[in-house]
Amino acid sequence: MTSQQTVLVVDDEPTICWALEKMLVGEGHRVVTASSAEEGLRLAREHSIAMVILDVRLPHMDGITALPKFLDATDNASVVIITAFGDLETAVAAVKNGASDYLTKPFKLEDALRTCRTALQKSAQRSAPTATQPMLLDRTVLVGTSPAMQQVFRQIALVADSDLSVLITGETGTGKELVAAAIARHSNRTNAAYIPIAPVALNPELIESELFGHVKGAFTGASEDRAGLFERAEGGTVLLDEIGDLALGTQAKLLRVLEQGQYSRVGDVKPRTADVRILAATNSDLHDAVASGSFREDLFHRLTGVQIHLPPLRERLDDIAPLCHHFLAAMEYADTGIDEVLLAELQQRPWHGNVRELKNAVSHAAVVARGRRLNISDFPDPKPGRDTEPVSSDRSLERVVEAWTTATLAAHPDTETLHADFLTASEPALLRVMLQHTGGNRAKAAEMLGIHRGTLRDRLRAYRID
Structure with a gap:
């Protein structure tokens, strides 16, 4: 202490x-x-x-x-x-x-x-704050009110003005590129270039030329000197998306940039300095890649000056509502309503494609609805996915109850019979299923429900269930 x-x-x-x-x-x-x-x-x-x-x-x-x-x-x-x-x-x-x-x-x-x-x-070590550029925040970038997203926002805010490299992890469609753009936008390099690039999308034979440039005659077709990514981003920020797919040879040259701030154009031995901040993103587990030898351990540690993890949408279901409203507003469908019952149904979907899938689904629904209030039939069928856990039945039930309660309170804000109304709405279905399960054996049904046989009999009579 x-x-x-x-x-x-x-x-x-x-x-x-x-x-x-x-x-x-x-x-x-x-x-x-x-x-x-x-x-x-x-x-x-x-x-x-x-x-x-x-x-x-x-x-x-x-x-x-x-x-x-x-x-x-x-x-x-x-x-x-x-x-x-x-x-x-x-x-x-x-x-x-x-x-x-x-x-x-x-x-x-x-x-x-x-x-x-x-x-x-x-x-005791705090220094006076320095003047900063006026903050220009693009509200269309990151949306979320869940504790998980609040943690992401906090991490972005804390690392933005540093020159630390940042590794951004998360499943496809969670918004890793948006986090990188937010870091660049709010950094002290905001007036310099921000260049995102996915090495996996480049020609494997030309990837080093794309990153570091080349000199005339370095290879067939190199008819003139050409600046690479790091040279064009001088003083700014580079995002290397899906960094786990980078070849080992290129990884070694990238490590040199991180450790020494130097690189060389292909075909040239003259070292060049690189004043560039590097952000990296991946949807794969780099620990496994390091263990298998497909990713350099020293590069992994250099990239993870700070690590920001974006959880999948199924783990932050509270963000579905603000995301839906945000997407509708961006499409100028802000007046198109989404009620609590619909939100509860959307929160039961697994969203294997994460925020990207939700955005596409909302866009589809808004076009189909043509300005009227959305319902679940306006949305495309859920996309199949692999290697993801479905939303638990307990969580699904909780969402349905939340939606029913919210809708009931909206219609009857001064109700004094909410609990009784809930039992009337939900208990008959429970009793019917139990009687079907036990083949009509009321004693067994009462035992499984944990109530007295007389109580079961009275409730069946009250709900007119045979």
């Missing part, structure tokens, strides 16, 4: 302030709290603050606007931004304006504690 330091918590939710104060006092620190940025700034000037925990949504002055003021008032204390409305724009804006880290409500106290410990350790 570090020595006692003073922490300022600025949040208009008293429970958040209380929980963070208890946690940090337990660590041996002193805590002062404020419910507004203005009050927090006053306290920051009165105390020697080592860290500020700052909410984004505050009355009057918001946290992003107040962030540089807290850095000035505290002699650049570490600032951790917290918000219930986390998105990539907030994360990038926070980090670009000097925040040391980013938490999304609701967060676990153990995660907050780990973040605070790191921020306090960095507090």
Whole structure:
């Protein structure tokens, strides 16, 4: 545990302030709290603050606007931004304006504690924030509200301005290329070239020429000197997509770029310098490739300065709703409705093609619906897939119940019989299936249901089930 330091918590939710104060006092620190940025700034000037925990949504002055003021008032204390409305724009804006880290409500106290410990350790070494380019965020790039996507946004924000190489992993269609583009867009190289390339799509015999260039006469058809990818991207960023398919010989030359910042054109021995940031993406397991000898271990470690993993869509079903609305808005079908029942049905699909498959399905449905409210029949049949686990039946049932409850509350917001209504809607089907399963044996059905025979008899009578 570090020595006692003073922490300022600025949040208009008293429970958040209380929980963070208890946690940090337990660590041996002193805590002062404020419910507004203005009050927090006053306290920051009165105390020697080592860290500020700052909410984004505050009355009057918001946290992003107040962030540089807290850095000035505290002699650049570490600032951790917290918000219930986390998105990539907030994360990038926070980090670009000097925040040391980013938490999304609701967060676990153990995660907050780990973040605070790191921020306090960095507090003494923090330097003044530098001026940044105005942030131009393309809202059509990354969409997601799930905890998994919030973690991805946070990682992008934290690594964007560094020159570390980044390995982006995930299944096909999860959005790896979009993550790379976001890193390049929000980096300090944003005004230089960003060049994505898939080596597997290139002619194997010419791939080194494509990457490093060639001199006249280097091979048949090389009628003049030609700059390669790294030369054209000087000062910028390169994405090597499906890096696992790169030949071993080319891997060695790429390693030289990463280790020494040098390369040579094909047919030339003169070394050239490469001021290029390298991002790599793959849908394969590079650990297996290293074990099999098809991928260099030293290159693997060089590429994984930071690793960002995009989970498949089936593991972040809460993102389906915002993604659907986003795709419809992009197609100018924003007025086309998607109700909770339809969303529940979409969340039961396995989505083997991930976000890309969902986008295509929504586009198809919007065209078929011709402006009316969408229903499941407007969507194409699910695509078959391999090597993926189906959505569990428990999860599917949960989604159906959520959809039914949401729809019922929308129709009857002041209901006082919701539980009884749910039983009336669902219990008859359960009882009918159990009687069919036991061949009409009510004693056996009651035993399997875990209820008394008399209770079963009464419920069958109430639902008029023979």
